[in-house]
Amino acid sequence: MFQKILIANRGEIALRVLRACKELGIQTVVVHSTADSDAMHVRLADESVCIGPPPSRESYLNIHQIVAACEITGADAVHPGYGFLSENAKFADILAAHNITFIGPSGDHIRVMGDKIEAKRTAKRLGIPVVPGSDGAISEEKEAKRVAAEIGYPVIIKASAGGGGRGMKVAHTEADLEIALQTAKSEAGAAFGDDAVYIEKYLQKPRHIEVQVFGDGAGRGVHFGERDCSLQRRHQKVWEEANSPALNAEERSRIGGICARAIADLGYSGAGTIEFLYENGEFYFIEMNTRLQVEHPVTEAITGIDLVHEQIRVASGGGLSVKQEDIKFNGHAIECRINAEDPRTFTPSPGTITHFHTPGGLGIRVDSGVYSGYKIPPYYDSLIGKLIVHGRNRVECMMRLRRALDEFVVDGIKTTLPLFRDLVGNPDIANGDYDIHWLEKYLAKGE
Ligand code: MV4
DSSP: OOSEEEEOOOHHHHHHHHHHHHHTTOEEEEEEEGGGTTOHHHHHSSEEEEEEOSSGGGTTTOHHHHHHHHHHHTOOEEEOOSSTTTTOHHHHHHHHHTTOEESSSOHHHHHHHHSHHHHHHHHHHTTOOBOSBOSSOOOOHHHHHHHHHHHOSSEEEEEEEEETTEEEEEESSHHHHHHHHHHHHHHHHHHHSOOOEEEEEOOSSOEEEEEEEEEESSSOEEEEEEEEEEEEETTEEEEEEESOTTOOHHHHHHHHHHHHHHHHHHTOEEEEEEEEEEETTEEEEEEEEOSOOTTHHHHHHHHOOOHHHHHHHHHTTOOOSOOGGGOOOOSEEEEEEEESBOTTTOOBOOEEOSEEEOOOSTTEEEEESOOTTOEEOTTSOOEEEEEEEEESSHHHHHHHHHHHHHHOEEESSOOSHHHHHHHTTOHHHHHTOOOTTHHHHHHHHOO
8 A cells, every 4th residue: 555645636636636635644745835834635635745826737737746755755646627638648657656656547548439430439449338420530621521421410510639528529410511521620739739620420318428437457347336427517517316306226237237348348447537428328439537526426426336445445455345245325415616706706705704604414515725814816717615415216316405504604605506596406407407518507507
């Protein structure tokens, strides 16, 4: 097992990882920018190293500073959290070259999944169902027309170096295709320095369902069920749940089994998320994320398994603590992302939190790095906490969530809490009847 882990992140996830390290008896080092000297994770860590000024480029993304912090403190592993360097293959390679363990998959696995064309090709080869479309990159209009005619309109053109919704163009008819292809290519070239694009059938009303997987790096793979993350705004998830209200146990076990086998065959190590669009009872792979995700606590709530403990165990060579047959799905969990934003315009609202009171009681978890008197710096993303609620079934979970939202107090700044108080009373949400466009349509109506 590791002696000392360096946490290369900030905010609630730095605290989340720190807690897991403490439970496992592992020493902790955190790195932070000058804007985060008062952060909770800095106060609670055994050691801290200031690695640079507020801009992420110069601190949380500064590989040399982070490696130097490992050398100075004698850390033998790095947990990257999510965002920042968590899916940076070069970072994983550099750590490996320094004999420091990156708590995550190999640089090569990160690289494959970061290239969306390569990821899709790999998924298909491993028996995962993918969205119908081109087998590789498309550059000629003629080729685009041929593929589109074959799969049928509407089609979507995506950047291979994109992901998470960046660099996509929809073509409803052949007349739209040329412009869509050219703008997708030039936007991809400008944004990512790589103009490779591919074509897929455009699914019009899917849900976003993602399967949590784990590999032990030695040919074993398991799945921890799925999360439904359809409630999003501008590709930012707002509300996530496990299980998906749309799936039954048979569908869960079928798609989960396919994903677990693929992860085993790939020789993948650590946590991963296989993202699907789900429409008319069918799953279509879109992307794979090679990191721990923001919404992992809903999976922890229904399985009772600490996924960060599992990451650390696997990375240290100790293997997974569970076999597939040990993983049971109990009840229902919902996560609300509390952002320091205006609940209508989503404009960031940094500043001082004058009062912070979190809900408690059975089935309630709050993951947050803020406290009364804490000043939210303006440099980073606006997530200030996550409310995760568990119940024996979805109805109980929703009742408990409504109560927890009533108890939650954040004064001094604007937050997205009022949005959740509205959503929890909405009939479509109560019925679990929503797709990836539901939230944006709801917000456009503007009550
Ligand atoms: C799609 C799609 C429809 N058809 N692909 C957006 C984020 C990126 N991960 C993939 N995305 C989409 N890909 C096909 N073939 C619709 C989206 C999409 C979306 C997906 C998940 C959650 C929210 C979304 C909002 C708009 C579009």
